[in-house]
Amino acid sequence: MAQDVFTPGIVPGRLEPGEYDSHFSDLHPRLDDHAALVAADRCYFCHDAPCITACPTDIDIPLFIRQIATGTPDAAAKTILSQNIMGGMCARVCPTEQLCEEACVREKAEGKPVLIGQLQRYATDHLQEQGIHPFVRAASTGRKIAVVGAGPAGLSCAHRLAMHGHDVVVFDARPRPGGLNEYGIASYKTVEGFAAAEVDWLLQIGGIEIRTGVALGREETLAGLRDQYDAVFLGMGLGGVNALRVEGEDKDGILDAVDFIADLRQAGDVATLPVGRDVVVIGGGMTAIDAAVQSKLLGALNVTLVYRRGRDRMNASVYEQDLAASRGVRIVTSAMPVGVTGNGAVREIEFSYVDADMKPTGETLRLAADQVLKAIGQTLEGEGLPALDGGKIAVDAVGRTSVDGVWAGGDCASGGDDLTVTAVAEGRDAAMDIHASLTAG
Amino acid sequence: MADLKSDFVGIKSPNPFWLASAPPTDKEYNVRRAFDAGWGGVVWKTLGLDPHVVNVNGPRYGAVYGADRRLLGLNNIELITDRPLQTNLDEIKVVKRDYPDRAMVVSLMVPCEEEPWKYILPLVEDTGADGVELNFGCPHGMSERGMGSAVGQVPEYIEMVTRWVKANTRMPVIVKLTPNITDIRQPAGAAMRGGADAVSLINTINSITSVDLDLFAPEPTIDGKGAHGGYCGPAVKPIALNMVAEIARSPDLQGLPVSGIGGITTWRDAAEFMALGAGNVQVCTAAMTYGFKIVQEMISGLSDYMDSKGMTSVDEIVGRAVPNVTDWNQLNLNYVAKATINQDLCISCGRCFAACEDTSHQAIAMSDDRTFTVIDDECVACNLCVNVCPVEDCITMEQMAPGTTDPRTGKVVEPEYANWTTHPNNPAAKAAE
Ligand SMILES: Cc1cc2nc3c(=O)[nH]c(=O)nc-3n(C[C@H](O)[C@H](O)[C@H](O)COP(=O)(O)OP(=O)(O)OC[C@H]3O[C@@H](n4cnc5c(N)ncnc54)[C@H](O)[C@@H]3O)c2cc1C
Ligand SMILES: Cc1cc2nc3c(=O)[nH]c(=O)nc-3n(C[C@H](O)[C@H](O)[C@H](O)COP(=O)(O)O)c2cc1C
Ligand code: SF4
Ligand code: SF4
Ligand code: SF4
Numbered sequence: 001m002a003q004d005v006f007t008p009g010i011v012p013g014r015l016e017p018g019e020y021d022s023h024f025s026d027l028h029p030r031l032d033d034h035a036a037l038v039a040a041d042r043c044y045f046c047h048d049a050p051c052i053t054a055c056p057t058d059i060d061i062p063l064f065i066r067q068i069a070t071g072t073p074d075a076a077a078k079t080i081l082s083q084n085i086m087g088g089m090c091a092r093v094c095p096t097e098q099l100c101e102e103a104c105v106r107e108k109a110e111g112k113p114v115l116i117g118q119l120q121r122y123a124t125d126h127l128q129e130q131g132i133h134p135f136v137r138a139a140s141t142g143r144k145i146a147v148v149g150a151g152p153a154g155l156s157c158a159h160r161l162a163m164h165g166h167d168v169v170v171f172d173a174r175p176r177p178g179g180l181n182e183y184g185i186a187s188y189k190t191v192e193g194f195a196a197a198e199v200d201w202l203l204q205i206g207g208i209e210i211r212t213g214v215a216l217g218r219e220e221t222l223a224g225l226r227d228q229y230d231a232v233f234l235g236m237g238l239g240g241v242n243a244l245r246v247e248g249e250d251k252d253g254i255l256d257a258v259d260f261i262a263d264l265r266q267a268g269d270v271a272t273l274p275v276g277r278d279v280v281v282i283g284g285g286m287t288a289i290d291a292a293v294q295s296k297l298l299g300a301l302n303v304t305l306v307y308r309r310g311r312d313r314m315n316a317s318v319y320e321q322d323l324a325a326s327r328g329v330r331i332v333t334s335a336m337p338v339g340v341t342g343n344g345a346v347r348e349i350e351f352s353y354v355d356a357d358m359k360p361t362g363e364t365l366r367l368a369a370d371q372v373l374k375a376i377g378q379t380l381e382g383e384g385l386p387a388l389d390g391g392k393i394a395v396d397a398v399g400r401t402s403v404d405g406v407w408a409g410g411d412c413a414s415g416g417d418d419l420t421v422t423a424v425a426e427g428r429d430a431a432m433d434i435h436a437s438l439t440a441g
Numbered sequence: 442m443a444d445l446k447s448d449f450v451g452i453k454s455p456n457p458f459w460l461a462s463a464p465p466t467d468k469e470y471n472v473r474r475a476f477d478a479g480w481g482g483v484v485w486k487t488l489g490l491d492p493h494v495v496n497v498n499g500p501r502y503g504a505v506y507g508a509d510r511r512l513l514g515l516n517n518i519e520l521i522t523d524r525p526l527q528t529n530l531d532e533i534k535v536v537k538r539d540y541p542d543r544a545m546v547v548s549l550m551v552p553c554e555e556e557p558w559k560y561i562l563p564l565v566e567d568t569g570a571d572g573v574e575l576n577f578g579c580p581h582g583m584s585e586r587g588m589g590s591a592v593g594q595v596p597e598y599i600e601m602v603t604r605w606v607k608a609n610t611r612m613p614v615i616v617k618l619t620p621n622i623t624d625i626r627q628p629a630g631a632a633m634r635g636g637a638d639a640v641s642l643i644n645t646i647n648s649i650t651s652v653d654l655d656l657f658a659p660e661p662t663i664d665g666k667g668a669h670g671g672y673c674g675p676a677v678k679p680i681a682l683n684m685v686a687e688i689a690r691s692p693d694l695q696g697l698p699v700s701g702i703g704g705i706t707t708w709r710d711a712a713e714f715m716a717l718g719a720g721n722v723q724v725c726t727a728a729m730t731y732g733f734k735i736v737q738e739m740i741s742g743l744s745d746y747m748d749s750k751g752m753t754s755v756d757e758i759v760g761r762a763v764p765n766v767t768d769w770n771q772l773n774l775n776y777v778a779k780a781t782i783n784q785d786l787c788i789s790c791g792r793c794f795a796a797c798e799d800t801s802h803q804a805i806a807m808s809d810d811r812t813f814t815v816i817d818d819e820c821v822a823c824n825l826c827v828n829v830c831p832v833e834d835c836i837t838m839e840q841m842a843p844g845t846t847d848p849r850t851g852k853v854v855e856p857e858y859a860n861w862t863t864h865p866n867n868p869a870a871k872a873a874e
Contacts, residue, residue, distance in 0.1 A: 072745050075745050079741075
């Protein structure tokens with residue numbers, strides 16, 4: 001074999017072919033029937049259940065678990081999908097340890113919540129693998145709505161609008177729909193092309209046309225869309241990335257983690273993906289964790305994740321941090337990058353340790369690095385957008401923006417966590433408000 | 442989604458799920474919540490004459506638990522309504538007015554004389570209720586006063602009271618039966634002769650759930666003493682199912698509609714009662730355990746089931762299993778099966794081995810590496826291993842094809858049906874034709 005984990009530089013094929021398969025297989029394989037029944041049996045069918053309150057899409061969790069327990073997983077799937085049309089993806093990617101499962105009363109009782117996420121996947125997979133789409137489209141209203149962005153927010157909005165009989169055109173700048181489901185989420189959370197399969201399944205509702213390769217600000221303008229359509233929903237996520245603002249940032253081998261991940265998600269064969277021997281990831285969120293874990297899985301020898309604040313301030317959950325540690329990622333906190341050295345390509349990166357007020361303590365850290373992945377936050381891109389609030393499009397509780405007839409939701413809109421499930425909820429709620437305002441009077 | 446509309450003896454409801462006469466249907470507040478949650482109908486908590494009864498002021502319930510404190514059986518010493526008659530009647534009237542599409546049946550228990558019935562029935566009719574249910578079932582407290590199961594245990598009384606009621610009302614009359622008897626067909630037949638439109642069963646079963654071993658008193662304990670109560674919940678379902686089936690397959694009781702009650706907790710339980718002949722079902726303990734919302738699972742579950750079977754009306758389920766309920770002596774003795782263990786599902790706990798080796802037929806082998814296999818030479822197909830195995834469908838019963846040889850008996854499996862009545866070991870056997 002030509003390369004292995006010790007080969008310096010950024011090279012592909014560091015592992016044996018079989019190792020890639022095991023590294024990138026399903027993080028939590030689906031529960032089998034027996035395990036699902038045992039897990040479902042633990043649910044107490046709580047009154048006004050705290051798990052429902054903790055779910056951004058308000059899925060009726062006790063009801064769907066009872067439907068699994070009584071042998072009707074397809075009915076369970078309908079309960080889930082009627083609130084969250086991407087219940088299948090959310091079952092795979094939701095940080096349940098911070099949402100429903102954290103709130104589960106059995107977490108309080110025994111420190112072991114009901115496996116809500118895995119049960120959700122059991123039910124939605126059961127229905128979707130039969131190709132059943134359980135919703136029907138209402139009679140056509142003749143109204144046309146433009147949705148910008150085919151990510152979770154845009155698709156959730158489009159589905160709900162289509163269900164109410166509206167015609168929807170979804171524009172996306174990228175070649176494939178799905179947003180970060182397709183280009184961002186860690187590959188071991190959504191294996192076997194699930195993201196694309198889910199989009200196909202969702203589109204079975206009818207009345208939704210997807211136009212990929214069409215961008216707002218390039219082929220289309222907001223004014224133009226407002227002219228041609230009865231309403232516009234903006235769900236374009238966060239296309240830009242923050243810069244490190246460190247000398248040497250432009251050296252070879254330094255790239256944005258989101259691009260690294262997008263390449264990984266779109267790679268037909270991960271063995272062809274080049275990865276460094278000594279990888280340093282900068283950031284403390286989900287993107288940083290995913291980039292670190294996946295570079296390790298690709299065969300990097302040393303992967304260090306460096307975050308400028310304390311552990312408690314990391315956006316990535318303890319569960320995600322533990323996942324990274326268990327894959328061999330070293331996590332360094334309270335350290336800020338101050339310089340990059342290397343001749344053309346990066347060779348080493350220097351950090352200064354900082355205190356709680358971000359003041360240098362005088363201690364420094366130098367890490368060998370042939371690849372540096374920046375994951376220090378994404379930003380909203382675009383001009384002529386509705387009024388902003390904190391760098392995102394300002395919206396009210398139902399997604400209305402400062403511009404009449406324009407709604408927004410998901411990562412590009414103010415409020416809410418930047419999560420798949422939040423994007424789905426906001427897209428759905430905006431759709432309901434668009435529907436209400438188009439049919440009012 | 443299948444249409445669950447139900448018509449039980451002319452009483453219509455959007456689904457066949459009613460709440461049984463008990464605390465869930467005790468007052469307006471509860472019943473409104475129940476209807477809002479989706480229940481198809483209610484049988485209002487049993488009314489009596491004023492002065493109304495009083496309940497104990499200590500614990501009324503005792504419980505039997507399964508693993509993880511799952512409530513399997515509940516026992517109670519509650520009486521009929523402990524509120525004035527007029528209060529109940531007023532509430533029934535406004536609830537029925539506000540929920541005209543739901544079934545409103547009023548349960549009644551008055552002394553065993555015609556006058557009180559003549560007095561109370563017009564009052565109930567005036568509420569706009571859809572029917573009455575005669576509570577001949579309550580096994581505690583009321584029976585000491587000559588009502589409830591004291592009537593329900595004497596077929597002649599049932600017939601007499603039913604006749605009075607039919608003579609004094611235009612409403613459909615459902616007679617609720619007590620299971621605290623030896624042959625459920627006797628009280629059911631009496632109700633039928635008295636002109637009942639239907640019977641409902643079961644009411645609760647005489648029981649003591651547990652004994653406090655410090656106080657040496659039955660639970661629930663009130664000031665150091667306890668009384669037997671009425672048992673209900675999942676634990677009583679098998680008893681209720683059998684009684685419903687006994688009525689459904691009795692030639693004398695053909696055409697007598699049955700409202701099935703007893704331990705119904707899921708859509709599947711409900712469908713089983715209906716398959717054995719119940720035209721609709723009533724639920725008490727499951728609602729008391731989990732709240733009214735469980736009806737949503739019952740609705741979605743029954744409707745999905747009907748869709749999967751291509752059924753468009755709940756009546757297509759009713760009685761469908763009755764022809765297959767038979768007597769032991771009609772079972773096919775030439776049907777031979779063997780247990781089979783699916784090694785992919787087996788978790789090697791050894792429960793099947795313990796059960797079969799210690800208490801049955803020594804028909805399961807255990808290897809040094811804890812592989813468990815059935816020894817066909819010994820297996821009598823008793824099903825015990827299936828019942829004790831913790832994994833669903835891990836052990837299954839496979840029928841032996843006719844023409845093959847059963848290694849246990851050395852006999853060829855015969856293709857023909859043959860039962861005990863013609864078996865050579867039966868001293869009373871008639872020679873096969
Ligand atoms: C690496 C990574 C890992 C993550 N992991 C998780 C996770 O495990 N769990 C979780 O809950 N969340 C996770 N998230 C967050 C989650 O993916 C997002 O919150 C979610 O995808 C937001 O959905 P959205 O529809 O708002 O935006 P996006 O998913 O970003 O979709 C926006 C779409 O709009 C398109 N678009 C952008 N600009 C334009 C334009 N001008 N014109 C037309 N189209 C445009 C884009 O091509 C894209 O398809 C992760 C995010 C990242 C980056
Ligand atoms: C607390 C309690 C009170 C009850 N009161 C009545 C009653 O007033 N009238 C009546 O007909 N049945 C009464 N029942 C019996 C129920 O209606 C029902 O027949 C029985 O509980 C079996 O059904 P289940 O297993 O679904 O609970 C009562 C049951 C309970 C648990
Ligand atoms: S909190 Fe936990 S136990 Fe309660 S309903 Fe939700 S999942 Fe079930
Ligand atoms: S259930 Fe309600 S009324 Fe009954 S004992 Fe508990 S708190 Fe009191
Ligand atoms: S009881 Fe079931 S799981 Fe346990 S050893 Fe027997 S077959 Fe296997």
